[in-house]
Amino acid sequence: MPPPSSPTVFVVDDDEAVRKAVSRLLRSAGIAMAAFASPGEFLAQYDPATPGCLVLDIAMPGFNGLQLQTTLGEKGSSLPIIFLTGHGNVSKSVQAMKHGAFDFLSKPVKDKDLLAVVRAAIETDAFVRREQAKFSEIRARLDTLTPREREVLEHVVAGKMNKQIAADLGITEATVKMHRARVMAKMKVQSVAELARLTERCGIKGTNLLKSAA
C-alpha cells in the first residue's frame, strides 16, 4: 500500500477570478490545493486516493456542481464536498444537502469560515479514510478464512456455544474449537467481544449476511 499523500483541497469554479482568489486564500493558510475550471477537468485528473476535500461552485454552465456530486457519489467517492453558493440557489442547495454535501458556504465567503470548514472536511476525510483502511484490513482478514471457518465465525458472533455450533454444522465440538482458534488467530483478535466489534463494523451481526457480503 502506497503511503497516503498529503491532504489536498480541490477547488472547482468556472469563474477564474474566484478560483484564483480562493486558491490563494487556501495557500495563504498553508493548505495544499489544486484548482479546476470545470467539473470535467477535475474528473479527468482526480485520483480518488488523494485525501482532502472539494470546494465546489454550485452553479456552473453545462456540467454543474450538483452533477459532479452525483457522479462522484456513483463512483463511490467519499470526498467531502463544500458547496459555494450564490443567492437564489435554495432549491439546488436542498438537492445538494440531500446528496450528502459536507457544508454550504455562501459567496462572498469569509476566510475563517472557509478555512474552518475546509479543515473540518479534511479531518473528516482523514477519519473516513482511516475507517475505510480499517474496514479494508478486516475485510482482508475475513477473506483469509475458509468457508467452514466463516460459518463458525457467524455462529460465534451470534453468541452460540461450541456445542450448539457443532450441532448446527454437524461437526464435532473439537473441530469447532479448532476452527474457532484459527478464526481468532486469522482475525487477529484476543476475545469474542473484540471479534464481534470488528465484524459489526463490516455490518455483520452473526447472520448469513456474511456469506452474501463475501
Add this chain to the structure above:
Amino acid sequence: MSWITVVWSINVGACLTLATMYLAVWCKQRESWVHLLFSCSAIAAAAISAFELWMMNAQTVERYEALLRWIHVPVWVLMLSFVAFVRLYLHAGRAWLAWSIYGLRTLVLILNFIFPVSINFRAITDIHHFSWAGEIVSLPVGLPNPWGLISSFTLLLLLIFSVDATITVWRRGDRRRALLVGGSMIFGAILAWHVPLVIRGVIEVPFFLGFTYTAIVAAMGYELSNDMAQAAHLACELELSHKRLNLAADSADLGLWEWDLSKDEIWVTPTRRAQLGFPVSEKITFEDLISRWHPDDRDKVRQALRDAIENGKDYNEEFRGVLADGSVRWVAARGRVQVNRQGKPIRLLGVSMDITARKQAELEAARQQQDLAHLARVTTLGELSCSLAHELTHPLTAILSNAQAAQRFLARDDADLDEVREILNDIVTQDQRAGEVIHRLRLLLKKGEPQKHCDDVDLNEVVRDVLKLMRNDLINQNVTVDTDLAQNLPRVTGDRVQLQQVLLNVVLNACEAIADYDSSERQLLIASKSENGAVGVSVTDRGRGIPEGKLEQVFERFFTTKQEGMGLGLSICRTIINEHRGEIWGTNNAHCGATFHLSLPIVRSDALSAAPSEVLDRSALTATDASAPRVTAPSGVAQIRCDRIGGGRTEGKRVEQSCSKGGSDH
C-alpha cells in the same frame, strides 16, 4: 394726292406698325422666333408696297429698271420668312418644299443681280402710262427674261407648300388657323401670279404684290395677336389662380416656395414671407432662408437639398424654423427638382407646412412611450434581479478572498510582496468588473431621452451585453445558448439600451418557452447576419412554439400567455423596433419551437461602400449559416458551426441539433 398713293402708303404704314409691335415683343422674348419672322415679313411687305408705289410713279426707264431690280430683295426676305413662319408656327409644310423655295428664291435673287436689267426683263424699252380706276399708272414695256420662269416656278412651289401646309393643319383639327393663315397663304400665292402675267403683257393692272402679302401678314398678325390675347387672358387667370392659391395655402397654413437655382432666388407665398420676417419685395437667397432655420437643423436641411438637387431625390425634411417673432416652429417641407431639357436642375418647387402641433404631440407620445418602455425594462430587470445580484457576488467573492489572503500573506514573517502585489492588481480588476456590472444595470435602469437614436450600435455587442446580463439566469435555468454571430456586422443607428431591452425580452420569453423541458432540450440559438441592407438577429428556441394564428397577436398590447405577464413586453419591443425603422416578427420552426427575428436597416451607406466585396462574401456566408439553425432539415438534425456560450464562456464546437419533441408540441 392720288388715292393709289394714299392706299399704298396706308399699307406701308400698317405693315410697319405691325412689324414694330412684334419686333418689340421679340426683343422681350428672344426665344420666340415667330415674332421676329413675322416682323421681317411685315417689313418686307411694307417695302414691297413702297417699291410698287415708286414704280407706278416712275417716269424714266432707268428708274423703273432700278426699282424692279431692288424689289426682289424684300420679296426674297418675305418668302423666306413666310415659309419659315409656317414651319415654325404652324408646324406644317414639307421640309423639302421649304428648302427648295429657300434655294430657288435665293438663286432668283442672285440671277436678278447678274442680269443687266433684272430677272423679269432682258430690257425695258419703254414705260407705258395708262389710266386705271381713274388714276394714271406706269407699267414697263420690254423683253421678258426667260429666266423669269424660275421666279414663277418658286411661286408655284409656294402655292403647293401653302396648300400642303393648310391641309396638314386642317387635318390636325385646327380649322380656324387652316382657314385663316392657310387660306390667306393660298390666296396670296394665287394672286402673286398677276406679276408674270403683267410682265408678259397679258393683263394690264398695276403691281399689287404688297397687298397680297399684306393679307397674309394680316392673317399671321391676327393669329399672333390671338395668342397674345390668350396670353393676357392667361395672365389674368394666373393672377386669379395665384390669389386663390395663396388663399388656399394660407387657409391650410401651407407655405409654397420656389427656388430658382441659377439666380439663387427664392419665392415664397406672402404670408410665409411675412412670418419669416422678409420684406415684401426684397430678394431672398438660399442663405437668407436657411439663416431662419434652427442652427442645429441647418446641416441636415443642406444635405437633404443637396441630395435632392444632385441625385434628383424628392426633398422631404422636417426641421425647426425660427420666426421673426423669435418663436420656434416645426416645419415639414417637401419639394421636387425641375430639370431643363439637358437634365440640368433649374429650380426646386415645394411646399412647407407648420407641424409644430403634430410634433409636440409626437414628442409627448414618444415621452410616454419612453416611460412605458422604461417601466417594462425595470420590470424585466426585476425578474432578473436575483441573478443580477449574483453577478456581483463573483467579483465580490474574489475581492474578499484576495484581500484576506493578502492579510494572511503579510502576517507571515517571510511575506511574499510580489504575491501581495499581484493580489492587489487582481482586487483592482475585480472591483472594476463589479463596477461594470453596476454600470450596465444603471444604463438599463436609467430613463432615456425620447427620440434619441443617435448611437452607432453593433448588434453583436448587444447580443453579448444581453448574454452577460442574463448569464446567471441562464445558468440557473440550465439553458445553453449557442450563438452564430456574423463577422464584421455593419452597425445600425439606434438606442443601444432600448435594443438591449428588446433582445432581453425576446431571450427571456424563449427561456420561458423551454422552461418545462429537459435540460438537454433547453437550448437557444442566437444568430446575427447582414442581408439586403439590413442587420438581422434571430432567437430560436425549441419549445412548443406559438399557436398558429397568434403569431401576430403576441405583439398586441395586453396579450399574454403567462400567468403573471402584463402583456407589454413584445408590444413594447415592436414599438421600439418600429421607431428604429426595423421589423420584429415571430415564426414557428419546422419541427419545434419558435424563432423571433428582428431586422434593422443599415443606415450609414459608407459602411457598405467601404468594402463591398467583403460585405457580399459575408452576407452570402451568413445566409447559408443562418439557414441551418432554424432546424428545418427534414430529418430534424442539422449540423451547424457555432460558438457555444454558456453564460459568457465561449468555445467553438460543432453542435448537433436534434429535435426530439417534434412537431406534436405545436
